[in-house]
Each structure stands twice: as structure tokens, then as C-alpha cells.
Amino acid sequence: MSEQVITYLKENREGLLEKLSTFLSIPSVSTDSKHKTDVVHAGEFILQYLKEIGFHSVELQETNGHPIVYGEWLGATNAPTVLFYGHYDVQPADPFDLWETDPFTPVIRNERIFARGASDDKGQVFMQLAVFEAFMKTEGKLPVNVKVCIEGEEEIGSKHLYEVLKEKQQQYEADFAVISDSGMVEKGQPTILYGLKGFTGLEVTVTGPKRDLHSGIYGGAAKNPIMALSHMISSLKNENEQVTVDGFYDDIEALSDDERRLMNEAPGENYVNTIGITETTPEIGYTAKEHTMARPTLEINGMYGGYQGEGSKTIIPSTCTAKITCRLVPGQDPNRIQSLIATHLEQVAPKGVSVNVTKVPLSARAYKMDPHHPLLQKAANSLQKGFGKEAVFVRLGGSIPVVEMIDQLFDIPVVLLGFGTPEDNLHSPNESFPLESYDKGMEVLVHYWNEVKEYKR
Amino acid sequence: MSEQVITYLKENREGLLEKLSTFLSIPSVSTDSKHKTDVVHAGEFILQYLKEIGFHSVELQETNGHPIVYGEWLGATNAPTVLFYGHYDVQPADPFDLWETDPFTPVIRNERIFARGASDDKGQVFMQLAVFEAFMKTEGKLPVNVKVCIEGEEEIGSKHLYEVLKEKQQQYEADFAVISDSGMVEKGQPTILYGLKGFTGLEVTVTGPKRDLHSGIYGGAAKNPIMALSHMISSLKNENEQVTVDGFYDDIEALSDDERRLMNEAPGENYVNTIGITETTPEIGYTAKEHTMARPTLEINGMYGGYQGEGSKTIIPSTCTAKITCRLVPGQDPNRIQSLIATHLEQVAPKGVSVNVTKVPLSARAYKMDPHHPLLQKAANSLQKGFGKEAVFVRLGGSIPVVEMIDQLFDIPVVLLGFGTPEDNLHSPNESFPLESYDKGMEVLVHYWNEVKEYKR
Numbered sequence: 001m002s003e004q005v006i007t008y009l010k011e012n013r014e015g016l017l018e019k020l021s022t023f024l025s026i027p028s029v030s031t032d033s034k035h036k037t038d039v040v041h042a043g044e045f046i047l048q049y050l051k052e053i054g055f056h057s058v059e060l061q062e063t064n065g066h067p068i069v070y071g072e073w074l075g076a077t078n079a080p081t082v083l084f085y086g087h088y089d090v091q092p093a094d095p096f097d098l099w100e101t102d103p104f105t106p107v108i109r110n111e112r113i114f115a116r117g118a119s120d121d122k123g124q125v126f127m128q129l130a131v132f133e134a135f136m137k138t139e140g141k142l143p144v145n146v147k148v149c150i151e152g153e154e155e156i157g158s159k160h161l162y163e164v165l166k167e168k169q170q171q172y173e174a175d176f177a178v179i180s181d182s183g184m185v186e187k188g189q190p191t192i193l194y195g196l197k198g199f200t201g202l203e204v205t206v207t208g209p210k211r212d213l214h215s216g217i218y219g220g221a222a223k224n225p226i227m228a229l230s231h232m233i234s235s236l237k238n239e240n241e242q243v244t245v246d247g248f249y250d251d252i253e254a255l256s257d258d259e260r261r262l263m264n265e266a267p268g269e270n271y272v273n274t275i276g277i278t279e280t281t282p283e284i285g286y287t288a289k290e291h292t293m294a295r296p297t298l299e300i301n302g303m304y305g306g307y308q309g310e311g312s313k314t315i316i317p318s319t320c321t322a323k324i325t326c327r328l329v330p331g332q333d334p335n336r337i338q339s340l341i342a343t344h345l346e347q348v349a350p351k352g353v354s355v356n357v358t359k360v361p362l363s364a365r366a367y368k369m370d371p372h373h374p375l376l377q378k379a380a381n382s383l384q385k386g387f388g389k390e391a392v393f394v395r396l397g398g399s400i401p402v403v404e405m406i407d408q409l410f411d412i413p414v415v416l417l418g419f420g421t422p423e424d425n426l427h428s429p430n431e432s433f434p435l436e437s438y439d440k441g442m443e444v445l446v447h448y449w450n451e452v453k454e455y456k457r
Numbered sequence: 458m459s460e461q462v463i464t465y466l467k468e469n470r471e472g473l474l475e476k477l478s479t480f481l482s483i484p485s486v487s488t489d490s491k492h493k494t495d496v497v498h499a500g501e502f503i504l505q506y507l508k509e510i511g512f513h514s515v516e517l518q519e520t521n522g523h524p525i526v527y528g529e530w531l532g533a534t535n536a537p538t539v540l541f542y543g544h545y546d547v548q549p550a551d552p553f554d555l556w557e558t559d560p561f562t563p564v565i566r567n568e569r570i571f572a573r574g575a576s577d578d579k580g581q582v583f584m585q586l587a588v589f590e591a592f593m594k595t596e597g598k599l600p601v602n603v604k605v606c607i608e609g610e611e612e613i614g615s616k617h618l619y620e621v622l623k624e625k626q627q628q629y630e631a632d633f634a635v636i637s638d639s640g641m642v643e644k645g646q647p648t649i650l651y652g653l654k655g656f657t658g659l660e661v662t663v664t665g666p667k668r669d670l671h672s673g674i675y676g677g678a679a680k681n682p683i684m685a686l687s688h689m690i691s692s693l694k695n696e697n698e699q700v701t702v703d704g705f706y707d708d709i710e711a712l713s714d715d716e717r718r719l720m721n722e723a724p725g726e727n728y729v730n731t732i733g734i735t736e737t738t739p740e741i742g743y744t745a746k747e748h749t750m751a752r753p754t755l756e757i758n759g760m761y762g763g764y765q766g767e768g769s770k771t772i773i774p775s776t777c778t779a780k781i782t783c784r785l786v787p788g789q790d791p792n793r794i795q796s797l798i799a800t801h802l803e804q805v806a807p808k809g810v811s812v813n814v815t816k817v818p819l820s821a822r823a824y825k826m827d828p829h830h831p832l833l834q835k836a837a838n839s840l841q842k843g844f845g846k847e848a849v850f851v852r853l854g855g856s857i858p859v860v861e862m863i864d865q866l867f868d869i870p871v872v873l874l875g876f877g878t879p880e881d882n883l884h885s886p887n888e889s890f891p892l893e894s895y896d897k898g899m900e901v902l903v904h905y906w907n908e909v910k911e912y913k914r
Binding site: 197199201203208209210211213214215216217218219220221222223224226227229230231233234236237239241271275276277278279280281282283286288290291292293295297299300301302303304305306307308311312313314315316317320322323325327350351352353354360362396397398399 | 654656658660665666667668670671672673674675676677678679680681683684686687688690691693694696698728732733734735736737738739740743745747748749750752754756757758759760761762763764765768769770771772773774777779780782784807808809810811817819853854855856
């Protein structure tokens with residue numbers, strides 16, 4: 001059955017690439033108000049396409065920002081319903097002079113499509129829609145029921161998505177979700193991304209004297225806020241890269257040998273070459289891959305106090321500040337972790353200074369699926385068919401907020417089926433997407449919808 | 458004998474104040490090239506005054522910067538020779554709008570002379586010259602032999618003083634030196650300053666990855682340079698405010714009970730009120746007064762790395778830097794201390810980062826006289842006579858580079874006879890000098906020259 005659909009995609013390749021090109025030409029930069037109309041045009045492009053394919057109830061759902069495009073096709077009896085999420089907005093393209101060709105005039109060269117949004121995420125959204133078109137044109141129906149949610153604010157923090165999903169929870173109800181807004185560990189290596197980290201953060205300011213002091217007159221009387229904060233910060237982690245905050249590792253599930261094997265088998269960066277470090281420094285007992293993918297982290301993102309100019313200035317500064325964020329793993333509650341760290345900092349604060357801890361309002365829980373979950377095993381099968389290569393299973397050290405939103409509101413599996421590559425230059429000049437990912441990725445999707453049509457929740 | 462000289466000063470008070478006013482009117486701002494001529498004019502004022510008094514060999518000693526004024530009177534047989542040092546340059550006066558009256562139009566109000574340089578150091582230099590004038594006008598001679606060295610670059614680091622003193626070492630040879638460029642612990646409280654701290658400094662930069670990294674992708678692989686530097690910095694001092702660098706306290710003489718008593722008896726600031734700290738945090742076993750005056754310090758003057766803007770930015774920064782300076786006490790060799798700290802930092806550097814330590818080129822040894830030294834006991838007697846109050850003995854946590862220069866080149870006692878007060882606003886708008894210090898200070902100087910005329914080296 002998949003053959004016919006794949007043949008359609010091959011036969012119509014040129015027309016579909018032209019249509020993608022039209023979509024990519026719309027400068028739907030969500031953060032820039034002078035592109036407001038363009039953003040709406042990109043949403044209308046999706047709206048129109050969904051209608052052409054044969055989706056029902058297609059509508060622009062207005063928000064206080066950019067609209068969300070909704071559409072559904074619910075004609076598959078005895079089949080699950082999938083919620084497909086993507087976004088039609090893009091990052092700004094500047095600095096323009098670093099682009100070899102215009103960011104909004106798509107061009108194919110070196111077997112890649114160059115354009116802002118080619119990979120993130122207009123290209124990957126388009127692939128899904130083209131596959132739906134191919135099913136409808138050849139079989140007159142989709143293998144599964146589909147609800148489509150394509151937003152226009154992902155690049156500005158999905159500001160209104162949560163309230164819309166919550167308000168229209170029944171409309172968006174599904175058995176599982178699929179998102180194609182991520183990548184593979186390397187070009188041509190199909191990848192199952194089965195876990196994401198959560199996030200929390202704090203800012204801590206230590207204040208000593210009310211003004212900067214002469215170090216000769218006051219050194220020995222006033223506690224130095226930088227020294228105080230250094231003591232506090234260094235108390236957060238030991239030399240084994242273990243976080244020493246009481247309770248930080250509570251509730252974390254142990255990493256199974258099976259998962260460790262999956263992670264360590266996946267291709268990865270040679271960090272010493274790519275980021276120029278002398279050696280990796282993972283938590284004791286874990287490899288760098290295991291730590292980045294599956295163990296929580298605590299990083300100091302910035303720290304500043306006192307004199308920063310040339311030469312020396314003999315002062316005891318009045319204040320010193322540090323910005324702290326954590327990436328969390330399943331089991332860790334972001335608010336609890338935030339409170340544990342705040343309490344720790346307050347407890348280790350030395351005398352002679354006052355400490356002010358601010359909790360960063362943004363936070364997210366980690367997300368993880370069992371790599372043996374049938375929806376992922378079927379994805380692995382489909383990837384194997386499409387790319388002719390076995391998929392690797394990895395977790396990501398980063399966070400994708402919409403995954404947590406869907407998890408929290410609907411409590412359904414979220415399958416991340418992404419085809420980007422590390423060379424795509426997301427958010428940078430000369431964004432591109434490999435034609436290999438485009439062609440093989442669509443084949444994977446065709447197989448996938450056929451594979452999951454008998455999935456029962 | 459002193460009576461006659463003091464009477465002269467009283468009878469000529471108005472004329473002398475007018476003459477001081479003329480001197481203070483010259484905007485001799487050494488750091489500002491548009492005042493270059495004014496600086497020379499101030500030097501010439503001194504030159505002229507020395508000639509009027511009857512000094513010999515009076516000359517402007519040219520340097521690559523501003524000139525040094527030299528003059529000598531060597532007619533006192535069987536009396537010691539004193540080198541009197543001062544400076545005729547001043548700090549810039551801006552911000553001008555914060556001055557209640559023009560900085561270069563001296564005004565007397567509230568029993569104070571307001572003008573830039575009134576206290577630092579033109580006013581105090583003038584007092585010495587007026588006293589020499591009074592001796593010459595009444596007795597036809599000075600009680601001691603005097604060599605005068607008044608420089609024009611003190612406010613810009615005495616850039617050429619050392620080379621001139623070294624080149625003309627024989628010309629400047631003396632039995633002891635006197636400097637009037639300091640202050641008293643409080644107005645009306647005569648103060649013997651018998652010790653100064655030395656100085657050394659370093660800058661340390663920790664580099665991890667070659668660029669800022671995404672904390673989600675690389676957290677767990679790359680060592681965080683801020684965390685690394687925090688560990689290194691916090692290892693320099695323990696919670697008892699003791700420096701934990703190996704050998705840091707070697708060669709330091711123990712503080713005698715006698716000195717401790719002197720320091721703790723001296724009036725001092727209520728730090729909680731004046732600088733707004735919750736409590737003082739001196740080194741364990743010492744009071745805040747003892748630590749600020751007589752124990753070495755290690756301060757972090759600045760530290761910075763990573764993101765400093767609003768909100769959070771989830772990066773592992775590429776670098777983090779700290780600026781470190783120490784105030785040293787007698788026995789500590791600045792270069793040795795610098796090396797000890799550098800070695801310590803390199804030894805505690807964690808793996809995964811590279812560490813670069815730069816030694817600050819400026820350094821100075823501490824200076825201290827025995828408070829029982831006859832030159833200081835005679836100063837105490839003179840202060841008692843002038844102010845009608847017993848002098849207190851203190852050491853200063855700060856450094857006066859010229860003291861170390863004279864100590865190093867001539868190996869003679871340096872007596873600091875200063876009459877400034879904490880309310881003088883040195884280096885700030887509305888600098889002033891109390892008339893009480895002016896009048897009583899000159900009486901003290903008259904007594905002092907008579908007291909020390911029989912001093913033998």
C-alpha cells in the first residue's frame with residue numbers, strides 16, 4: 001500500500017518542491033512586527049493546503065499574537081487519532097550579508113534546499129502535508145485520524161499555544177502526538193529522539209557593603225561579595241561534577257544498561273575537536289554522552305561583580321551576581337529543584353553579606369518515552385525502511401517546551417520524528433535542509449502512518 | 458624658642474592664608490594635558506616660595522612628565538638632615554556641578570578651606586613651607602637641615618619620581634624623611650601613622666570551550682569555566698577569612714600585645730553604619746581594626762564571565778576572569794606572594810579547562826616603623842603640644858608608593874605627619890581642609906623641628 005503513495009511523491013516531486021519553495025518564500029519572521037502580514041500569509045498557506053488535501057474544520061485560531069492553524073481528518077475507522085504539531089514561523093534572517101543567497105528565495109545547491117525555515121520548521125511541516133496529500137490522492141484516505149496544529153509563535157516562545165490547547169482541549173484530544181521539528185545525530189543516520197530534559201533556573205545576588213570600598217581601608221573588615229559568592233557557587237558541585245545540593249538526585253530513575261548502550265552506540269561529536277576543550281568532564285560514573293543526554297546538569301551561565309576594565313582597581317565590590325540554570329531529567333520536579341537550590345544557597349551564605357535569590361519563572365519538566373514503546377519501535381522500522389539503515393536511539397540535553405505542554409495537558413505519548421542534520425544552520429545564516437532527508441523522510445512518514453494505524457492506546 | 462615662631466605664624470595668618478589661596482587657585486591637574494601649563498605654574502609657585510624663604514640650589518628637575526621641585530637649606534650644624542616630600546599636583550575636579558563653590562576659587566566656610574588640593578596635598582605642603590618661612594623670619598635659620606622634594610605627578614602614580622631620586626641619590630641623601638600627605642583618624646585627634654601595607658596583584662582567566670555553548674547540548678561534556686574559577690577562587694580563603702595559599706603567612710612578624718592595644722584604642726569607624734554591612738568579618742583571632750591595619754588581605758576586585766543581561770541565557774560560557782589584589786604586611790615579599798598565589802591557582806585548576814595567570818606589574822612592600830622610635834615619640838610629643846591631646850598610633854591598610862620608594866632607595870625612617878580628616882573629601886567634589894588642622898598642624902611642625910634637631914641616626 002505504501003508503494004503507491006511513495007510513487008505519487010516521486011512523480012510529483014518537482015511540483016511539490018515548487019510548492020515548498022512558495023511556502024519558504026514567505027518571510028514569516030514572528031518576532032518582527034513588520035512581518036506580521038507575512039506571518040499570517042504563511043498561516044494561510046497552510047490553511048489553504050489543508051483544504052486542498054481534504055482536511056475538515058480548517059480554521060485560523062486567532063490569539064493575541066499570531067494565529068494557530070487547525071485542521072482535522074477523522075475518516076479512519078478503528079484507527080488511532082494523532083495530533084500533528086509544527087510551526088510556520090521562522091527566526092529572523094539577519095545578518096543578511098552572511099547569506100550566500102537570499103534567505104527567502106529558496107535555492108537548491110549541493111543537494112540541499114537553502115532558505116530560512118528549510119529545516120526549522122517549514123520544510124518538515126511541508127513534508128507531513130505532502131505525505132497527507134499523497135495518501136488522499138492515491139488512496140482517498142489517510143491510514144489514521146489526524147488533527148493538525150501548526151502555530152506561528154514557536155520562535156518567540158509559543159506564547160499563546162498553551163492557552164489555546166487548554167481552551168480547546170476536547171478539539172485537540174488525540175491518542176498520541178507527532179512532532180517533526182528536530183534532527184538526526186548525523187546526516188543519513190535515522191534517529192529516534194525519545195527523551196528531552198526539563199529546565200529550571202535561579203539568579204543569586206550577594207550584597208556586602210552598600211558601595212564599592214577601598215580595599216586598603218576596608219579589607220579585613222568587610223566580607224568580599226565575590227569571595228562569598230564563589231564559596232556558595234563552588235558548594236553546588238564537587239570535583240566529580242556531582243551536584244551537592246541536598247535532594248537534587250532524589251526521584252531520578254537509574255539509567256538502565258540498555259539505555260546506556262543505546263546512548264553510547266549513537267554517533268556523537270568529538271568534543272575536543274568541535275568545541276575546543278582539553279577533555280570532557282562528565283559526572284563521575286557516566287560517559288559524556290550519558291551525562292549530556294540523560295543526567296541532570298547545573299550550569300553557571302553568567303557571573304559578575306566588581307571591576308571588569310583593564311588593569312586593576314583595588315576595591316571590595318558592593319555586589320556579585322550569578323545566573324544558574326539546570327537541565328532536568330524525568331522524576332525531577334522543576335519547582336522542587338529550584339527551591340532546593342535556593343535553600344542551599346541561603347544556607348551556605350557566609351556571614352557579613354546578604355543574599356537574594358530570584359527564581360526564574362520559566363521552567364519545564366523533562367520528557368521521556370520508553371524506547372521499547374510500540375510507537376517508537378514502529379518509528380524505528382519506518383526509519384529503517386526509508387533510510388535503509390538502522391535507527392539510533394538518543395535523548396536530548398535540551399528542552400522542547402511544546403512537548404511538555406502536550407504531555408501535561410493530554411498525557412499522551414509524543415513521538416519526535418525529525419529529519420534535520422547538524423549542518424542545517426538552524427537560527428543562523430545559510431539555513432538549509434538536505435534533499436536526502438526530504439525524500440527519505442517522506443517515505444518514512446508514509447511507512448509510519450501505515451505502521452501505526454493499528455496502534456491502540 | 459618655638460613661641461616666637463608660632464607668634465609669627467599667628468601674626469601673619471591672614472597673609473599666609475592669602476598666599477595659600479593663590480597656590481590653591483592654580484588648577485594643577487596632572488592627568489589632564491590641557492592643564493599642563495597650570496601644573497608647571499604650581500611647581501614654579503613652590504620654586505619661588507622656596508627662594509623667598511632662603512632655600513638654596515632651588516630648581517625644577519625636568520622629567521618626561523611634570524617637573525619635580527628641589528630646594529635645600531643645609532645651614533644647621535650638628536643637626537640631622539630631613540627630606541621633606543610632598544606634591545603640588547591635584548586630582549581632576551569634575552564633576553564640577555557637584556561643587557558648592559568653584560574648586561579653584563578657595564573659600565573659607567564652616568571653619569574649613571574649600572578647594573581642590575586643600576588637603577591633598579597643596580594645603581599640607583604649604584603648611585610646611587610657611588613653617589620654614591616663620592623659622593627663617595624669626596630665627597634666621599631652621600633647626601634642621603632640609604631637602605625639599607615636591608613632585609607634580611603623585612596623582613598619576615609618581616611616574617618619574619623613582620628615576621629622579623635614583624639618579625640624584627646623593628643630592629637627596631638624608632637622615633630621615635617627613636611626608637605630610639595623610640590624615641588623622643578623626644578631626645582634632647592627632648594621629649601617628651607608623652605603618653602602611655604593601656601591594657601585589659594577579660589576574661586569572663579560565664578558558665573552557667572556544668565559544669559559548671548551548672547548555673542543553675553540551676552540559677555534562679564541557680567543564681563550566683565559571684564553576685571552575687569559583688572553585689579556584691574559593692580555595693584561596695577559608696570561612697575563617699584565612700588565606701589558604703601555602704606560605705602566604707610565612708615571614709610575618711606576630712602582632713605584639715602592645716601594638717594590638719594601640720590599634721584597638723584608636724577611634725575607628727562603626728562599619729555597620731558607615732559602609733552598611735551586617736557585621737564585620739575579620740580573620741579569626743583578630744579584630745576588624747587589627748586585620749585592616751596589620752594583617753594581610755586578599756581581595757577579589759572583580760570577576761566576570763558569561764551572560765550579564767536581563768533574564769537567563771542557557772549557555773556554558775567560554776571564559777571567566779577574576780582580578781585579585783593583596784595588601785601585604787612587613788615581612789611579605791610582593792613578588793613571592795604573587796608567585797605563591799599563581800602557583801596555587803595553577804595547582805587547584807580542575808581538568809577540562811586551561812588557566813592563564815597574569816601578574817600585575819605594580820607591587821610594593823609594606824612599610825613600618827617601631828612606634829617607640831624616637832622620631833615617632835617626638836612626633837607624639839609635638840602633636841600633644843599642638844592639639845592639646847594625646848596622639849593615637851595606627852597603621853594604614855592602604856599603600857603610599859613613595860614611602861616604599863624612599864625606604865628602598867635610602868633605607869631611612871619615613872615619618873608620616875598628616876593633618877587631614879575623614880571629612881576632607883579627597884578626590885571628590887567639595888574637598889576641604891579644617892582650619893583647626895591648618896593652625897594646630899603648623900604649631901606641631903614648629904615643635905617637631907625643634908624636637909628632632911638633636912636626632913642622631
